[in-house]
Amino acid sequence: MAALLRGLRAGRTLRGLSSVVAAPSAVNPQCSSLNRGFHRAALRLQDESKSDKPPSSSSSSSSSSTTYHEHYQATEHDTAAEASQHDSASDPAAEQPERPNTSYQDQSGEHGEEYETEEQLQSRILTAALEFVPLHGWSMEAIAAGAETLGLSSASTGMFYNGAGDLVLHFIAHCNSQLTEILAEQHKQVQLGQAEPKKTADFLREAVETRLRMYIPYIETWPQAMSILLLPHNIPDSLKHLSSMVDDIWYYAGDRSTDMNWYTKRAVLTGIYNTTELVMLQDSSPDFQDTWSFLDNRIQDVVNMASSAKQVQSTGEAVVQGFMGAAVTLKNLTGLNQRR
Amino acid sequence: SIYFDLRSFRDLQAISRVLILFLFLFNQKPMQGSKNQSNVIFPTPLDSEEKEMLHRIVRVDHAGEYGANRIYAGQMAVLGRSKSGPLIQEMWDQEKKHLQKFNEILSENRVRPTALLPLWNIAGFALGASTALLGKEGAMACTVAVEESISEHYNSQIRALMEKDPERYTELLQVIKEFRDDEMEHHDTGLEHDAEMVPGYWLMKNVIQLGCKAAIYVSQRI
Numbered sequence: 001m002a003a004l005l006r007g008l009r010a011g012r013t014l015r016g017l018s019s020v021v022a023a024p025s026a027v028n029p030q031c032s033s034l035n036r037g038f039h040r041a042a043l044r045l046q047d048e049s050k051s052d053k054p055p056s057s058s059s060s061s062s063s064s065s066t067t068y069h070e071h072y073q074a075t076e077h078d079t080a081a082e083a084s085q086h087d088s089a090s091d092p093a094a095e096q097p098e099r100p101n102t103s104y105q106d107q108s109g110e111h112g113e114e115y116e117t118e119e120q121l122q123s124r125i126l127t128a129a130l131e132f133v134p135l136h137g138w139s140m141e142a143i144a145a146g147a148e149t150l151g152l153s154s155a156s157t158g159m160f161y162n163g164a165g166d167l168v169l170h171f172i173a174h175c176n177s178q179l180t181e182i183l184a185e186q187h188k189q190v191q192l193g194q195a196e197p198k199k200t201a202d203f204l205r206e207a208v209e210t211r212l213r214m215y216i217p218y219i220e221t222w223p224q225a226m227s228i229l230l231l232p233h234n235i236p237d238s239l240k241h242l243s244s245m246v247d248d249i250w251y252y253a254g255d256r257s258t259d260m261n262w263y264t265k266r267a268v269l270t271g272i273y274n275t276t277e278l279v280m281l282q283d284s285s286p287d288f289q290d291t292w293s294f295l296d297n298r299i300q301d302v303v304n305m306a307s308s309a310k311q312v313q314s315t316g317e318a319v320v321q322g323f324m325g326a327a328v329t330l331k332n333l334t335g336l337n338q339r340r
Numbered sequence: 341s342i343y344f345d346l347r348s349f350r351d352l353q354a355i356s357r358v359l360i361l362f363l364f365l366f367n368q369k370p371m372q373g374s375k376n377q378s379n380v381i382f383p384t385p386l387d388s389e390e391k392e393m394l395h396r397i398v399r400v401d402h403a404g405e406y407g408a409n410r411i412y413a414g415q416m417a418v419l420g421r422s423k424s425g426p427l428i429q430e431m432w433d434q435e436k437k438h439l440q441k442f443n444e445i446l447s448e449n450r451v452r453p454t455a456l457l458p459l460w461n462i463a464g465f466a467l468g469a470s471t472a473l474l475g476k477e478g479a480m481a482c483t484v485a486v487e488e489s490i491s492e493h494y495n496s497q498i499r500a501l502m503e504k505d506p507e508r509y510t511e512l513l514q515v516i517k518e519f520r521d522d523e524m525e526h527h528d529t530g531l532e533h534d535a536e537m538v539p540g541y542w543l544m545k546n547v548i549q550l551g552c553k554a555a556i557y558v559s560q561r562i
Contacts, residue, residue, distance in 0.1 A: 312361075
């Protein structure tokens, strides 16, 4: 019990220390790695105070703790020294005063696979930061505010090298996975026969509308987000997200093409999506009605063009047939076809 | 330009519509594949490295079968009504089956087809037709060269997959082995039907094989 209190007190001072250090020099990269170190030590301390196993690097014999240790060994040799100094309680902690959201403690006090990786932590912070975006915009302030909601110090923003870019990309990935879930669910319904398959044009329209509606809560600040995505170092990631989203939509729309159609369809849908997004930014009609009718018109354009292309092709073929017929007739008339 | 003002949105709209129209025109009709749903030929990739490797394999194999199809089509266009027509037709039918299988694998596993397919379309047809113009021996020599390249390529894929984890990739290995055996059979058929009698056999064979190697390298990536 005394050891537990010692550990908690040490954790609190450590975090206080890190916020003092972090405040004046958040931009300095050396300091940010220091923040990272402090943050991770704080994290580790929190979890050490919950664990029933001493977190020394060699002692884990049971397999359930190896993931925890492997992860930490791989990334934190520098903080091992610090953390081992604060080697504290080994009895399971019943109360979790600082981190109410992260009680991974189960009955036996084991960590196992419930331990959080850095990516999961980052994603939790960014998700929490989203609610501050209308207030602070897509920026480090929003991330810091999000971190504070989770009970972490705002110094933990040092983890995010790309800053606001991280936040925007996280949001986009989140929207894409939500869209994929919705589309997969609809697909399953159709497979089970519980729903009618939609026509391609309707499917595309609804998918794009669903996806764009996810931006509505953040529509005021969305231009800022788009300009962040256009920064050179963010372009590869944003293109990747865009292309995987378009690929998903076409896959669930039933596209199984394996030739140039694959590229054409995705290029067309990307164009439709991007232009509709731009229109949405400037739309002030109620519930964005203008945007949805713009989307409707663009999809109609594509459908019309596909059918015109088919018509042109069949006309072309008919014309060629006509020419061949005319050529054969001419040959007959001039007697070239006869064998002498 | 006096016809289009690139600063005006309406003209841009018109230009883009014309471009999209051209794009639609130059697409081929997609082949009719079977509606087989459960064609998950490889397990869900564990990480992006494995995904990249598996996707490259499927992409290049698909491109290879597509090219082989077009080569036989070119050969048939020239020699279709000759004595060797039925033989070439038979080999072409087998390649069509291979292509259908890879179409299914590609689409069900969400693999991107190579962007160079139109190029392989034209190049394959041209290769088949031009070698067939040298007569039956020329067509057979082309078949021998191409099938040898493809078999070698399939063998190296089989080796790579076996090295990594034979149990994990069982179905994919099965498909590739079966196709490799078919291609070797075509190669032997070509040799049986006087492929080596064509003048300049050695030169033609090496040039074609070099072209195949380049095509394989490029199709994996682009």
